[in-house]
Amino acid sequence: MLSPLAARKAEKLGYTKIKTFHAGLPEWRKAGHPVVSNIANIESLNKLGQSYILLDIRSKEAIEKGHLPKAVAAADGKVEPLKDQFPKFKKAAVIIYNQDGDLAKAKDVFKTIAEWGYSQASILEGGFAAWEKSGKDVAKGPAASEIKYVRKLLPGEIDVVEFTTLAEKPGQAYMILDVRNPPEFAAGAIPGAVSAPLEELEMRLDKLPKDKTLLVHCGTGARAEMAYNVLRKAGFNVKYLKATVEFDKEQKGKYTID
């Protein structure tokens, strides 16, 4: 949206050789072309305490001589063995680096990871050399061999494990609120959950307790998030589950959260 506006401004300055790649970065990624990121991005992720996956794809010897402190070794670009350790969250930031940022060497790894569905993968511009040159900390010895990625919870979001624990042992302090439609609820629900369909939620606010924490879920997390926003504004103590809840068709009351 911004690029055509910028192009018009440039035109007004008297430039004539102007084009707009209107489909932009999403189309570029879709076509399988490499995307690059920079050191400022790593600094910002660190400052915000955001988790990310940093892969060193150089040789074992080079990695041991010096690597980025949070790097995981994928020596000689071998990422396949790490595949199982990648998070389910496909928007996780994945940063790949080699010695000098040479795209010809890094693009195959980038492509593999992009094909796994990770939409925010990038290759570090300038690679390890740029990092070292900027005077940043360098770790020596073997790099980590395991990916440890923790998605930061969004405001109001409840951790899946915490939700599951509370759902299994319902206490007086909590109420599980199922915001799906009545037919969906009837077909299968978490034992003890109260049905409060999102489309009628605001008409039922007076029936909900203000002295309990409401734990909202739906089938995917989408309606739960909306319900969270409605309830939060209405002054309720509320958290929501941003995950898929699947109900067993055979056994009533049985469910899996993913």
Next chain:
Amino acid sequence: MDKRKISVIVLITAAVCWSGVLPISAEDQLPSKAAQSCLKCHEFTKLQNVLAGIVADVSKKANTIQLKIDKDVEVLYFDDKTGVKNAPNAPDIPKESSAKIVYYKKDGRNFAKEIEVKKGLEVPKEQLASVEEVAALLALGPEKGKYVLLDSRPKDLYDEGHIPTAKPFPFFAFDKMKDEVLPKDKEILQIYYCAGYT
């Protein structure tokens, strides 16, 4: 406000213009709220019953739309009577698109009277660059290919991921940065890109 800022606003207002607001009776006047990104180009504060922001999500099952207005979030309901502009229907409004919603209250709920999805700008065909064209130039490099690739998005998004060889040139810093970024040589091709059509 300085002259430069005014000229930016005039330009964008002319380029992306919302249509007028539906008339609403005086008794159900509700406050208007708009995201900073909308207010850069549109004056919503004088209007009533308007919410403007980014579509965070649409639920087909509950007939609700979630609108992100900076750090705030509004949930609105829609039905068959909800008017929709620039999208086939309410359930199919794409996520992340900008929208202006005229709303009213019913039974304590926010209802959408009309949802207007912001349309992307039209670019003349001869000024459009394809992904193949950009890839071919990239293979040559900026010097041989005689181009500059310019990323119009905010700098933090550029840092997160950009097309190789691109330079950061955030649209909202155009005037501040133009002398330093734009080539002196007018024969060099300038290619602008951002996050796509939305």
